[in-house]
Amino acid sequence: MLSKFDYYRPDSLEKGLTYLQNHSDTKILAGGTDLMLLLRNNAVICEHILDIKDIPETKILEYTPGKGLFIGASIPVNRIAEEDVIREKYPALCHAADSLGSYLVRNRATLVGNICHASPGADTSAPLLVYDAKVHIASSEGIRILNLPDFFTGVKKTAVKENEIVLGVSLPDVEFGDTSIYLRKARIKGHDLCNVGLAMRLTASKEVYVALAAVEPIPLRLTELEKSLATKELNPELGPWIQEEIKKYMNPRRGSLRSSREFRLHIGGVLAKRGLLELIEKGATEYVQS
Amino acid sequence: MCNHNHDEKNNCFEYVESHMPPMPLSLVVNGEMVHELADPTMTLLNFLRTRLKLFGAKEGCGEGECGACTIIMDGRTVTSCLILALEAQGSNITTVEGLSKDGELSILQQEFIRDDGLQCGFCTPGMLMSARNLLDRNPNPTVEEVKEGLAGNFCRCTGYQPIIDAVLSAAKREREELK
Numbered sequence: 180m181l182s183k184f185d186y187y188r189p190d191s192l193e194k195g196l197t198y199l200q201n202h203s204d205t206k207i208l209a210g211g212t213d214l215m216l217l218l219r220n221n222a223v224i225c226e227h228i229l230d231i232k233d234i235p236e237t238k239i240l241e242y243t244p245g246k247g248l249f250i251g252a253s254i255p256v257n258r259i260a261e262e263d264v265i266r267e268k269y270p271a272l273c274h275a276a277d278s279l280g281s282y283l284v285r286n287r288a289t290l291v292g293n294i295c296h297a298s299p300g301a302d303t304s305a306p307l308l309v310y311d312a313k314v315h316i317a318s319s320e321g322i323r324i325l326n327l328p329d330f331f332t333g334v335k336k337t338a339v340k341e342n343e344i345v346l347g348v349s350l351p352d353v354e355f356g357d358t359s360i361y362l363r364k365a366r367i368k369g370h371d372l373c374n375v376g377l378a379m380r381l382t383a384s385k386e387v388y389v390a391l392a393a394v395e396p397i398p399l400r401l402t403e404l405e406k407s408l409a410t411k412e413l414n415p416e417l418g419p420w421i422q423e424e425i426k427k428y429m430n431p432r433r434g435s436l437r438s439s440r441e442f443r444l445h446i447g448g449v450l451a452k453r454g455l456l457e458l459i460e461k462g463a464t465e466y467v468q469s
Numbered sequence: 470m471c472n473h474n475h476d477e478k479n480n481c482f483e484y485v486e487s488h489m490p491p492m493p494l495s496l497v498v499n500g501e502m503v504h505e506l507a508d509p510t511m512t513l514l515n516f517l518r519t520r521l522k523l524f525g526a527k528e529g530c531g532e533g534e535c536g537a538c539t540i541i542m543d544g545r546t547v548t549s550c551l552i553l554a555l556e557a558q559g560s561n562i563t564t565v566e567g568l569s570k571d572g573e574l575s576i577l578q579q580e581f582i583r584d585d586g587l588q589c590g591f592c593t594p595g596m597l598m599s600a601r602n603l604l605d606r607n608p609n610p611t612v613e614e615v616k617e618g619l620a621g622n623f624c625r626c627t628g629y630q631p632i633i634d635a636v637l638s639a640a641k642r643e644r645e646e647l648k
């Protein structure tokens with residue numbers, strides 16, 4: 180079977196939602212860097228394509244002090260990587276955006292498309308998790324807002340229903356002194372999916388948040404590890420401890436194409452140690468500066 | 470999008486019209502306004518090659534990996550194999566055919582020839598577009614920045630070093646011309 184679809188690009192949310200309501204078998208198109216591949220390989224077959232890039236709500240990229248950041252569903256990853264306020268306030272997100280695919284892919288790929296495709300290794304997922312991101316989802320009944328952990332439901336599965344359009348994600352504002360980092364290990368430098376992606380955040384009140392991509396069917400926030408970190412004093416001696424400890428929270432599958440389970444466990448440990456040490460150092464200097 | 474190979478992945482190289490109702494498409498390509506009808510399932514790459522007979526951009530992988538289909542769309546480099554033609558409605562596109570002026574090759578193209586930045590030439594139009602866009606963003610790149618700027622454009626022949634050399638010497642000549 181072949182996909183024989185028509186193409187519709189509405190200029191308002193209402194038109195988009197009405198179209199979804201009236202046309203079953205529609206696929207939403209943002210940057211197309213996943214969807215075009217699926218269509219080409221006939222892994223997805225659909226009758227209609229709904230291009231959301233002209234829906235005004237999806238074109239917003241806005242930081243409001245006190246409120247936080249909103250990233251619309253049409254914003255390409257490179258715009259996120261280039262945005263000064265994101266580099267300053269949400270550095271892990273910037274690092275992740277900067278490391279996804281190639282420059283060419285990043286000019287089209289969107290962050291919302293990245294999480295909607297819900298690949299376990301989606302690079303932007305781990306940073307969004309440590310910032311408690313929320314997903315704004317529109318349907319003709321209105322807008323519902325989901326916490327990111329509730330959004331991912333399985334490998335390439337999300338809580339988005341057929342009649343819904345994700346408008347964007349929001350991240351709460353961060354206090355002065357809050358910092359973060361995203362580290363990834365891939366087979367080659369540049370232009371490869373990651374074996375392990377790790378986001379870590381140190382808040383102004385010295386709490387540490389940790390999230391991992393590519394080691395479980397869905398991206399994971401390690402809340403238990405965060406709790407045990409909270410009972411400890413943050414100093415470089417924690418490096419070797421977290422390197423071992425984090426492995427308890429990882430269950431990478433065997434037989435993956437990109438790397439073995441043992442390799443992923445090992446790399447997870449190495450990245451956690453490196454991440455924590457870098458954050459402690461960054462936190463200390465930024466603290467002095469303030 | 471193609472009419473064969475459905476058991477075997479990754480081999481869809483031939484474009485076949487879907488016969489869905491074609492839709493009007495207007496855009497600017499290499500400075501000229503174009504009005505055409507396009508099949509909704511047609512990629513931008515296929516549109517450029519089959520409708521506009523611009524054969525510069527190539528189909529290598531068709532999956533966003535190799536960069537052979539790179540063009541500049543509204544100031545940004547993109548892989549045209551992953552874009553539907555209809556998504557380009559109203560956009561401004563430059564292909565490799567738009568790099569030369571009045572039959573004279575651009576400095577970048579001249580340097581690719583001089584430094585042996587091409588052999589079979591399959592990757593060259595895509596390389597040139599990524600290099601052009603890189604120099605527009607950063608007229609004085611370091612070797613590392615050139616490598617980063619060209620990541621996503623694969624070459625099977627040159628070993629990359631001559632390409633990097635060509636971009637660096639083009640950058641130098643362009644800066645000198647500006648003085």
Ligand SMILES: Cc1cc2nc3c(=O)[nH]c(=O)nc-3n(C[C@@H](O)[C@@H](O)[C@H](O)COP(=O)(O)OP(=O)(O)OC[C@H]3O[C@@H](n4cnc5c(N)ncnc54)[C@H](O)[C@@H]3O)c2cc1C
Nearest residue numbers: 209210211212213214280288289292293295301302345533
């Ligand atoms: C060569 C190459 C390299 C890559 N490397 C990486 C990498 O290193 N790391 C990585 O994480 N990813 C990588 N990717 C995948 C990455 O480009 C995608 O995951 C991208 O972020 C998806 O965004 P998009 O806008 O292109 O989504 P699309 O392809 O347009 O959509 C993806 C899916 O989400 C759905 N969707 C999109 N937007 C919405 C919405 N607003 N509401 C509801 N559903 C929606 C679509 O229907 C589709 O199912 C790579 C891709 C390519 C081609």
Ligand code: FES
Nearest residue numbers: 529530531536550
């Ligand atoms: S043909 Fe488009 S990236 Fe390979």
Ligand code: FES
Nearest residue numbers: 588590624625626
């Ligand atoms: S010159 Fe042959 S692929 Fe680059």
